[in-house]
Amino acid sequence: MPTRTEPEAASAAAETYYEIQDFYARQMQLLDQGYTEEWARTFTENGVFAANVQPEPVRTRSAIAAGAAAASAELSAQGIRRRHWLGMVSARPRPDGTVSAHCYALVIITPRGGKPSIGASTSCDDILIREDGDWKVQVRTVMRDDLA
Amino acid sequence: MPTRTEPEAASAAAETYYEIQDFYARQMQLLDQGYTEEWARTFTENGVFAANVQPEPVRTRSAIAAGAAAASAELSAQGIRRRHWLGMVSARPRPDGTVSAHCYALVIITPRGGKPSIGASTSCDDILIREDGDWKVQVRTVMRDDLA
Amino acid sequence: MPTRTEPEAASAAAETYYEIQDFYARQMQLLDQGYTEEWARTFTENGVFAANVQPEPVRTRSAIAAGAAAASAELSAQGIRRRHWLGMVSARPRPDGTVSAHCYALVIITPRGGKPSIGASTSCDDILIREDGDWKVQVRTVMRDDLA
Numbered sequence: 548m549p550t551r552t553e554p555e556a557a558s559a560a561a562e563t564y565y566e567i568q569d570f571y572a573r574q575m576q577l578l579d580q581g582y583t584e585e586w587a588r589t590f591t592e593n594g595v596f597a598a599n600v601q602p603e604p605v606r607t608r609s610a611i612a613a614g615a616a617a618a619s620a621e622l623s624a625q626g627i628r629r630r631h632w633l634g635m636v637s638a639r640p641r642p643d644g645t646v647s648a649h650c651y652a653l654v655i656i657t658p659r660g661g662k663p664s665i666g667a668s669t670s671c672d673d674i675l676i677r678e679d680g681d682w683k684v685q686v687r688t689v690m691r692d693d694l695a
Numbered sequence: 696m697p698t699r700t701e702p703e704a705a706s707a708a709a710e711t712y713y714e715i716q717d718f719y720a721r722q723m724q725l726l727d728q729g730y731t732e733e734w735a736r737t738f739t740e741n742g743v744f745a746a747n748v749q750p751e752p753v754r755t756r757s758a759i760a761a762g763a764a765a766a767s768a769e770l771s772a773q774g775i776r777r778r779h780w781l782g783m784v785s786a787r788p789r790p791d792g793t794v795s796a797h798c799y800a801l802v803i804i805t806p807r808g809g810k811p812s813i814g815a816s817t818s819c820d821d822i823l824i825r826e827d828g829d830w831k832v833q834v835r836t837v838m839r840d841d842l843a
Numbered sequence: 844m845p846t847r848t849e850p851e852a853a854s855a856a857a858e859t860y861y862e863i864q865d866f867y868a869r870q871m872q873l874l875d876q877g878y879t880e881e882w883a884r885t886f887t888e889n890g891v892f893a894a895n896v897q898p899e900p901v902r903t904r905s906a907i908a909a910g911a912a913a914a915s916a917e918l919s920a921q922g923i924r925r926r927h928w929l930g931m932v933s934a935r936p937r938p939d940g941t942v943s944a945h946c947y948a949l950v951i952i953t954p955r956g957g958k959p960s961i962g963a964s965t966s967c968d969d970i971l972i973r974e975d976g977d978w979k980v981q982v983r984t985v986m987r988d989d990l991a
Contacts, residue, residue, distance in 0.1 A: 557705030705853030
């Protein structure tokens with residue numbers, strides 16, 4: 548027995564959820580295709596990337612770009628194709644207009660001529676903000692399951 | 696050549712679809728973090744959990760909680776992190792106000808210090824109902840692919 | 844600091860995104876359940892299926908159905924259950940009313956009594972069109988990562 552009236556149209560929350568899913572797809576396609584500068588621009592200028600695999604968070608867009616470029620070049624040299632799958636997204640607006648989003652992330656690794664496997668299983672916590680007509684990541688925190 | 700007019704706004708069906716994706720994410724985060732009592736409350740009081748891996752369906756929220764707690768404690772003792780990925784969701788309203796949802800589910804297993812792998816590939820059929828301001832599962836049927 | 848007003852309702856773009864996610868789920872459930880004729884009808888009559896694993900694109904719905912039926916029969920004979928996961932979807936409308944959609948796709952393979960694994964990691968580019976009240980694929984291009 549439903550306890551509230553069926554909505555006649557989709558809400559602002561549905562709009563935000565759709566936008567974040569689409570943003571995550573476009574964001575990680577950039578990284579997976581090696582466009583590391585463009586990927587770094589999906590973070591705010593003072594964006595922070597924290598991870599339990601790193602001793603310290605990476606701070607600012609330029610440092611995030613540099614770290615991504617180094618990792619991307621290494622994979623490329625090894626002939627490995629990497630894809631980031633973000634899924635199981637939940638999102639909640641915060642009073643300051645940002646959105647707190649939580650998701651799971653898998654890294655799928657495929658060597659040229661070889662078999663795909665799961666390189667890492669992680670959780671990903673983001674603070675997202677609308678800026679210049681799109682979403683950007685203010686703070687991302689990635690926790691790898693093997694280290695947790 | 697499109698055969699209908701482009702919609703000007705998103706529909707109630709889009710709202711329901713977004714809500715179910717967000718519900719699935721929050722529901723399985725609870726289980727994967729070991730909050731088995733809270734997870735069981737995402738089922739109705741008389742909820743049913745059926746699976747081809749079990750001889751009989753588990754009936755009522757308290758029995759579902761007990762089963763989940765036992766499995767969660769065992770994984771924890773083994774140092775294994777588990778994540779449930781639900782995806783490829785399709786959903787249809789039913790005349791009685793409930794929603795029939797179908798999805799695929801993967802269980803990703805990561806031992807501490809080890810490599811992630813797919814513990815199980817399954818299909819998941821749900822009857823969902825709005826209750827107390829959120830979705831709840833009335834009946835869930837999980838079919839593991841290796842046993843099908 | 845948000846740079847635009849929070850929307851009060853979800854947009855046509857959100858509706859399209861929801862419809863495509865739901866379409867992808869229903870489409871690939873058909874293929875994974877062996878309904879290859881029904882699956883082929885999710886392509887337009889003159890639909891094209893291109894892939895870097897094939898020397899030439901498969902053209903027309905009937906040729907797509909024949910190829911799918913052969914692959915499905917072979918898997919069935921081997922006792923293998925296959926699931927296609929499409930995710931990380933991004934979608935953009937085109938001036939002619941079609942939609943350009945990009946996603947990642949995983950093929951999950953489970954032998955009867957065995958362990959699931961990733962059979963293939965791919966990218967998938969679609970041109971989608973509304974026809975007879977649902978989406979259909981005009982052109983699909985699948986690139987397997989091990990061959991790229």
